[in-house]
Amino acid sequence: MLARRLDSELEELVDKKESMAMRPTLIENSITAPREFVASAVRCGLKKTGEDLAIIYSQRPAVAAAVFTTNIVQAAPILVSRAHLKNARHRAILVNSGGANACTGEPGYADAKRSAELVASRLGCDPEEILIASTGVIGVRLDMTKIEAGIREATNNLNRDNGSRVAEAIMTTDTRPKRSFRRLRLGRREVVIAGVAKGAGMIHPNMATLLSFITTDAAISKRALKTALKRAVEKSFNRISVDGDTSTNDTLAIMANGAAENPLISSTASKDFGIFERSLTEVATELAIEVARDGEGARKLVTIEIRRAPSLKAAELIAKAIATSPLVKTAVAGEDANWGRILAAAGRSGARFDPSKVDICIGDLKVAQRGTGLRFDEGRARKILSSNEITILFDMRQGNNSLTGWTCDMTEGYIRINADYRS
């Protein structure tokens, strides 16, 4: 008993010391915040300006999991990464912006494979240990001379400090980098989860042109990591929408290298798995919300709360219909409390429900009750809608299922950005 207490105290001390030792080198809120991850972001010249190629490298073998676009038109890097994901261990993620390498046929596929091989040879590992991702215009082949030069430079400059530049290097029409970070305790060890994302256009449930990379030093089995990622994505990236379009390149990949030396999480029923899944979901949700907030041309983040739905499926269909309705999104842009469009969007969602039971609030202002419009203070509605964060509450009063989704308003800026993206 006493021995056990001493043991426990000793562990705490070791832990404290280790934690203190780690802090100075911890790059807070960066993809290299978890132990034994390094990164590099370089300019190889695919984008007009700025860094456009990045590598995230785990200094020890890691397990990886990933989710990809559900679009049946899949870019070459997706095909390569899907195949490589079958490997037990992974070491690095290569990503470029400035070109999607989608609809590029066999030559594009060969380019993607060659990129992974080059990274592997530079890092001294197997090509199957490399995951790759691309974003940019569809249908144009990558300039492999630039990619190869970029890979050489990037692999020469891998370090912890460069981690903070990865979020910028993957941006396309994003107006700001997107990062998230969590520390958690697993057993007596501190574990770090860090993520980056890019979004802006083609953002939609089921992973749109969205790239997100998450690193963690947790010790977790590949299988448990996959389950945790799927669950986290379901509640985060699959609940956001910018324009209803999904892309050919969406990728969210996570690497877990075990450097935190926590007791290995292998059972999804364990307490540690629950803690890890919760933190991972928080990181993914923060990234997803930032993607919705930074939708092309967006000025407002719209949170859609579906409450008391008859089923979770109905709640999902309704949240998606509201989040993608151009009429709802333009009304929000115009700061117009046009709740009829919200109810009409729900009505065409495919969900079966009784519209005559539904209450709708915009912020804390109830605008419709039991499916019928209320007289409300238009001035107060305008004030609520003038904020850059708006909540639409769709209280169905016909069940016990709730969920939250996020979208953004649709402004003339969206049109401007997308009318001339290739030029």
Add this chain to the structure above:
Amino acid sequence: MLARRLDSELEELVDKKESMAMRPTLIENSITAPREFVASAVRCGLKKTGEDLAIIYSQRPAVAAAVFTTNIVQAAPILVSRAHLKNARHRAILVNSGGANACTGEPGYADAKRSAELVASRLGCDPEEILIASTGVIGVRLDMTKIEAGIREATNNLNRDNGSRVAEAIMTTDTRPKRSFRRLRLGRREVVIAGVAKGAGMIHPNMATLLSFITTDAAISKRALKTALKRAVEKSFNRISVDGDTSTNDTLAIMANGAAENPLISSTASKDFGIFERSLTEVATELAIEVARDGEGARKLVTIEIRRAPSLKAAELIAKAIATSPLVKTAVAGEDANWGRILAAAGRSGARFDPSKVDICIGDLKVAQRGTGLRFDEGRARKILSSNEITILFDMRQGNNSLTGWTCDMTEGYIRINADYRS
């Protein structure tokens, strides 16, 4: 033999005389062009300006058929018309713009019923012989004092000349009235089909805030009329999209009063049915195309040709995904030949197909072949896209199913119109 020829010549002569006699009073391309239809359009004050209430009246009992929105949030006039449609005979359609009478609860339903009753009492028929439709803002009750005054004035002014004003009276954000007209021969009789439509926003397959009314003097059974209407709608209004939003009020109603005195069409297998269905489809298609062309903020009509699809269902899903993709529609607005977005939209449509077989042409310029981008003349692409009518050919090369859909480009005008519709 001779008797029969004489008979036949006599019939032709009678027919010619009747046709000539009819011509002077025929209001070409108007809802009152078919025999024994009269109409009226008045201003009752629901819209800020212009006429906002119309009645189309058949001077003899007619059979009617209608299709309504598939949105489960259904406006009061839809509920009333659905019930009345069970009646064998119909006499009139009442329509108002400036208020949708949707999400107005029991009182709104009572208003709708009362409107029909008032029209019936003024016209001396049963309320069940009246169909009604409304369009405008959702969630606000109709001003029944105005409606009642409008009905009184309208029923006092029913005549053939007013038919040409119905198309204007039902406009909301439409920039121009939409009419279509066909003459056809059934047996030895000339039959007329005429239609009006309004569209602009919330336009989407499955009947969006779209109102359309068609009159014909054909003699046809109610059952055959219903079949002809369903088939015509499937190939016309259900193949257009402006923004993917459907409304609570969509209605397409047709009345056939038999005044042409053609042999009654009762079998859908008959030759006459085929002729009637073809002409009705042409009228509906012309109206639908005008609705797409006049989409909110639209500058371009986009025709989407899906060819050689593996199934008709796949073709429908793909046409719908392309027609509703904000990324495709903004690229067209920007006159940017961004074919990757077309293929990506098809890829997320839910249709199973092999993208590596697909050819894409914009106008007569092939931009992608077998799923891969071609080098093409960007100058020529810009020239094609600068037109106000653009065809996208999506040739799947993996089956025998083809269909055509229509949409419009998405411009900053769409945002401007919809950001502030209620004010």
